[in-house]
Amino acid sequence: MRVVLKECAWETQDKDLHVLTDPREVITLADPDGKVAAFFAELDRGPRTVEELCDALDLSRDDVHDALAGLDSLGLIESAEGRSLGDPRLDARHLSNLAFFGLYAGLDQPRAAFVRRLRQSHVLVLGVGGGGSSLVQNLAGLGVGRLTLVDRDDVEPRNFARQFLYRHADLGRSKVDRAAEWVREYDPSIEVRAVDRWIAGPEDLEDLFDDVNLVAGGLDGHPDAAVWINAAAVRAGIPFVAGGMTRSQILYYSVDPGVSPCVSCDRRSRPSPEAPDTAGFVERSRAKLMITNALNGPMAMQIGSLIAFEAARYLTGCEPPFAAGRYVKLDLRNGLVPEIQPFETDPGCQVCAT
Ligand SMILES: [Zn+2]
Structure with missing residues (x-):
């Protein structure tokens, strides 16, 4: 599986990383050494596998799995493959449905799966x-x-x-x-x-x-x-x-x-x-x-x-x-x-x- 960030923005302030995915709440993550920001920056470059994240960030598999589990529990990441219904015409037809169910999506719950269930x-x-x-x-x-x-x-x-x-x-x-x-x-x-x-x-x-x-x-x-x-x-x-x-x-x-x-x-x-x-x-x-x-x-x-x-x-x-x-x-x-x-x-x- 390749992991991708959901729609979000982030900014470092002092030793914290502030993350915004819903305008009504800011998620604040402690980031004293900038590693969390580096993780976000790497995911922002495009969909990544666990191995690619290990190599790019010089982290162990366990560290990457822990980081992904944490981001998943905050609703910030999902599977890249799960963002599409596999047909560009269908993706266009369901653009807003896919975006809407992105709110509920996670690594084990692709946004496309919600739309497929409806179909x-x-x-x-x-x-x-x-x-x-x-x-x-x-x-x-x-x-x-x-x-x-x-x-x-x-x-x-x-x-x-x-x-x-x-x-x-x-x-x-x-x-x-x-x-x-x-x-x-x-x-x-x-x-x-x-x-x-x-x-x-x-x-x-x-x-x-x-x-x-x-x-x-x-x-x-x-x-x-x-x-x-x-x-x-x-x-x-x-x-x-x-x-x-x-x-x-x-x-x-x-x-x-x-x-x-x-x-x-x-x-x-x-x-x-x-x-x-x-x-x-x-x-x-x-x-x-x-x-x-x-x-x-x-x-x-x-x-x-x-x-x-x-x-x-x-x-x-x-x-x-x-x-x-x-x-x-x-x-x-x-x-x-x-x-x-x-x-x-x-x-x-x-x-x-x-
Ligand atoms: Zn009854």
Whole structure:
């Protein structure tokens, strides 16, 4: 393996070497004899093997291995080969994805591996309307290799405030067909399947989970849709990421089967509509509030991108899923600062407690 420095700058001050890889923090390394600076300078000349570093710096193999382990633990180096997908056109297509995953890259975790995992992934997107439209665009941008899109609506004028997959000329067309067409035009290497289907119950999901790595999105139309998807995803052992909006909050959450509690563990999310209390009143009245959907462009784009990045966490392993077993709520009354509400756990949950 040849080792290369990640994007960073450094400067000697007195007996310290200051290293900058993220503008918000300076890493300070003690360097009384200038050897650390010499190590950086040698790596800066280009990718180097351990042997080349030993020869150039007159160091033992153990010294070089120790130095590399230290720099790797600080997130400053990676494998030179791992910076490329092996095809200049692909590297250009994924320029920003590769640069982004460079944040998480290290000697054992090439940045290209994160992008490859996305390219090998199959995501089932349920709903290509409100949040789903921007979700599809974000997943395509990340380079997710296979998408199965499910929806039953046609493109209507009311969609245009927030669903930027669709054009005026698409009015009256099947959304899911048009969404699939958009993906093919955007990146012909993405395999996309359109399923024009109304999900009226759990049985309508059964044949959709083959070879799927993750389920994302949200179906409107039935208050129990999230519960159905949750149950199907947990049964299949596939992560599920979803989101939505209330009057003044947008939120997303995910379920990591076998790891996090699931949607059905959280009874607060489904209070009894018959209960003679305020929770029951809220549940009885929820449908009325949903008649006019306030999820406009900026809100829909937020939800789509938050769901897409949570999906990328699961698919690449770049970091642990942030919203597993909890609602992450962005409050319009508070500058969209996230607040976390963990799911209740239910050791006897009929969906996930096995
Ligand atoms: Zn559960």
